[in-house]
Amino acid sequence: MASEQLTGSEIVLRALVDQDVDVIFGYPGGAVLPIYDALYQQNSLRHILVRQEAGAVHAAEGYARSTGKVGVVLVTSGPGATNAVTGLTDALMDSIPLVCLTGQVPTHLIGNDAFQEADTTGITRPCTKHNYLVKSIEELPRVMHEAFYIAKSGRPGPVVVDLPKDILQAMGAYTPPNGGQHKSYRPQVKGDLNRIREAVALIAEAKRPIFYCGGGVINSGKAASQLLTEFVRLTGYPCTATLMGLGCYPASDRQFLGMLGMHGTYEANLAMHDCDVMINVGARFDDRVTGKLTEFSPGSKKIHIDIDPSSINKNVHVDLPVVGDVAHVIEVMIKEWKARQYQPDQKALAAWWKQIDQWRSRDCLKYHQDGELIKPQYAIERLYELTKDRETYITTEVGQHQMWAAQFYKFEKPNRWMTSGGLGTMGYGLPAAMGVQIGHPDALVIDVAGEASVIMNIQEMSTIAQYRLPVKVFILNNEYMGMVRQWQELLHGGRYAESYMASLPDFVQLAESFHAVGLRAERPDQVDDVIKEMIACDKAVIADILVDKAENCFPMIPSGAAHNEMLLGPDDKAKPVSEEGMVLV
Amino acid sequence: MESTIERHTIAVLVDNEPGVLARVIGLFSGRGYNIESLTVAEVDPQDSRSRITVVTTGTPMVIEQIKAQLDRLVPVHRVSDLTMQGPHVERELALVKVVSSGDKRVEALRIADIFRASVVDSTIDSFVFEMTGKTDKLNAFVKLMEPLGLVDISRTGVVAIARGKEGM
Ligand SMILES: Cc1ncc(C[n+]2csc(CCOP(=O)(O)OP(=O)(O)O)c2C)c(N)n1
Ligand SMILES: [Mg+2]
Numbered sequence: 176m177a178s179e180q181l182t183g184s185e186i187v188l189r190a191l192v193d194q195d196v197d198v199i200f201g202y203p204g205g206a207v208l209p210i211y212d213a214l215y216q217q218n219s220l221r222h223i224l225v226r227q228e229a230g231a232v233h234a235a236e237g238y239a240r241s242t243g244k245v246g247v248v249l250v251t252s253g254p255g256a257t258n259a260v261t262g263l264t265d266a267l268m269d270s271i272p273l274v275c276l277t278g279q280v281p282t283h284l285i286g287n288d289a290f291q292e293a294d295t296t297g298i299t300r301p302c303t304k305h306n307y308l309v310k311s312i313e314e315l316p317r318v319m320h321e322a323f324y325i326a327k328s329g330r331p332g333p334v335v336v337d338l339p340k341d342i343l344q345a346m347g348a349y350t351p352p353n354g355g356q357h358k359s360y361r362p363q364v365k366g367d368l369n370r371i372r373e374a375v376a377l378i379a380e381a382k383r384p385i386f387y388c389g390g391g392v393i394n395s396g397k398a399a400s401q402l403l404t405e406f407v408r409l410t411g412y413p414c415t416a417t418l419m420g421l422g423c424y425p426a427s428d429r430q431f432l433g434m435l436g437m438h439g440t441y442e443a444n445l446a447m448h449d450c451d452v453m454i455n456v457g458a459r460f461d462d463r464v465t466g467k468l469t470e471f472s473p474g475s476k477k478i479h480i481d482i483d484p485s486s487i488n489k490n491v492h493v494d495l496p497v498v499g500d501v502a503h504v505i506e507v508m509i510k511e512w513k514a515r516q517y518q519p520d521q522k523a524l525a526a527w528w529k530q531i532d533q534w535r536s537r538d539c540l541k542y543h544q545d546g547e548l549i550k551p552q553y554a555i556e557r558l559y560e561l562t563k564d565r566e567t568y569i570t571t572e573v574g575q576h577q578m579w580a581a582q583f584y585k586f587e588k589p590n591r592w593m594t595s596g597g598l599g600t601m602g603y604g605l606p607a608a609m610g611v612q613i614g615h616p617d618a619l620v621i622d623v624a625g626e627a628s629v630i631m632n633i634q635e636m637s638t639i640a641q642y643r644l645p646v647k648v649f650i651l652n653n654e655y656m657g658m659v660r661q662w663q664e665l666l667h668g669g670r671y672a673e674s675y676m677a678s679l680p681d682f683v684q685l686a687e688s689f690h691a692v693g694l695r696a697e698r699p700d701q702v703d704d705v706i707k708e709m710i711a712c713d714k715a716v717i718a719d720i721l722v723d724k725a726e727n728c729f730p731m732i733p734s735g736a737a738h739n740e741m742l743l744g745p746d747d748k749a750k751p752v753s754e755e756g757m758v759l760v
Numbered sequence: 761m762e763s764t765i766e767r768h769t770i771a772v773l774v775d776n777e778p779g780v781l782a783r784v785i786g787l788f789s790g791r792g793y794n795i796e797s798l799t800v801a802e803v804d805p806q807d808s809r810s811r812i813t814v815v816t817t818g819t820p821m822v823i824e825q826i827k828a829q830l831d832r833l834v835p836v837h838r839v840s841d842l843t844m845q846g847p848h849v850e851r852e853l854a855l856v857k858v859v860s861s862g863d864k865r866v867e868a869l870r871i872a873d874i875f876r877a878s879v880v881d882s883t884i885d886s887f888v889f890e891m892t893g894k895t896d897k898l899n900a901f902v903k904l905m906e907p908l909g910l911v912d913i914s915r916t917g918v919v920a921i922a923r924g925k926e927g928m
Contacts, residue, residue, distance in 0.1 A: 297782070300782060300783060301786055301790050306779075308779070310778075358837075359774075359834065359835055359836060359837045360834045484828045484831065485828035485829050485831075485832050487828070488825070489825055492821070
């Protein structure tokens, strides 16, 4: 029996529906017009028309990270695809599952420098988990399903499917998903039992332990965060998280030491430095976390749970790697802990906590909100206090404001915090917030922004207007590329080359021109009112918070320094940064 | 930290799909790994699989990374470190063109004979030798040919296989 014949475009859409997709972020163009034509004639998939393809990818990232689903992007060939490259790289670095469909010139024109031709699979090969150029209608259904399987399984990441226009118009048969069979790709989900047992024994013997948790916990799914929380509480050990891991353990809990790394807390970094057993759960020893590698936690035995074998021993040698999915591994660890009735050394643990509490009492995040200028930390703290009881999702741009948000906003649950960690992409936050809002229409979604970053994708205010998304943009406006200015102050003799943002727009008027509401706070006593008004408003809002322009983000581990060489505040004089440190980013 | 540079021969079984070689090469260049030699050919036409043999150098930590990164590529079926796994055979083939006359020509032929290289083309004043062997042996042969009128070399790069009965 001949099976039903569909066009390539129809096959694409059928596959999306079967992959449980309900929204696509995209921008049309010649090569993908057949898909848009098919979209027009159906009702199962919603399409969100962005204003620039970069916006589509970041929106899909925000959607994916907040919902746990795969984000889907649809762009045209050539410039459509190249505009997507930054977002794809961002998603690769932060392990965000995306499927990006790109149009391509018809097969017979590939290689001829045809109009809007780009070697999309060539360009995106190093910035995707995998990519495909579909060369026949027969392979199209399989490739579509494979793309989803690869994007979401194992260590998640972006997958590009490049679709020549003639394939979209050809006729062929559709085949449904095969349940994730792949001939060569088989991620390891379950950890090796003996390794896990060894690890648990080592954990139980620790005198100065610490859990160091990363984005892998979030990626592993909600259950992973619950299991991790259970395990951490079971042991009574301290726990810290990376920028990407925030929310995997409740931030208000006593056992949580705050974020670690370059702008992490004093207690988290010193505990990392002095621990005897480090339990890395889904983190990757990134240079922002380790500081100077040769002095990174010199005396500890290190356990590393990661689904990606290439993360093991990449930067830091570990003593006990466990390759597997966090949720699986921690679940087995809990069983093992209970079955063997492990009891931590309470005396040692008490001494360790005493030490940690002493570090904590330095109150490394303290700042002084006095005078007429709004301190950025104060603005975030008030934002947290006034939004914490709601279903709130925070995205950020990149810079000081991002670090202050990470330090001062307390995330109690996973998937509530969307930030560009690995790539540090300015312009991420606004479109990401848009994607989050699409996934959570009734939630409060706030982009904590810097005035420089937000301009990088400000065009998406127009998308926000079109779909009446009540996204809030909370700008800590210091009229500087603050993070750049801070490095120039601390490392380049205060020569502020090109970091001052002259001729900024009036953000209140800018909001209004995009059919949103503009608010402004200039004095500390206005902050609460602006935040309350912003929350109460059912439209999109840009809140322009004019903050102290000279404020720096502390604590800070200068480039090339070790965890115990942290600067706590403006009065702390740094050792001059080493030559080694100066070349680091 | 141990930082001795080691040389490893790694065999990679891949799906013979478009772009797979670019993925492997891009991985090496993008992450700054060395390639001393790289060969590739289809070995299983039925299942459309190719075998890539790559000779690389690095510290033990880098070699471990290289293998893990290769294994992470979607079309890669197996990665096997022949150097780590023990005894294996490595071979390379070279075609070497020598242009000379008189004594030099005679000497070239004599050395080729010692090295068991065969003559696959000859004119009045040139030879093309074909020679198979370990990389070192090929290097030695080429060196000896240099003063004897060496004009052109083409080498395949190393192919390798484990000794014993186990397949990859
Ligand atoms: C696309 C991109 N370009 C450049 C940078 C380098 N960079 C990092 S932070 C920063 C300044 C950000 O300024 P702003 O958004 O105002 O945030 P602030 O630090 O002032 O809070 C720059 C330029 C980057 N991260 N991303
Ligand atoms: Mg700024």
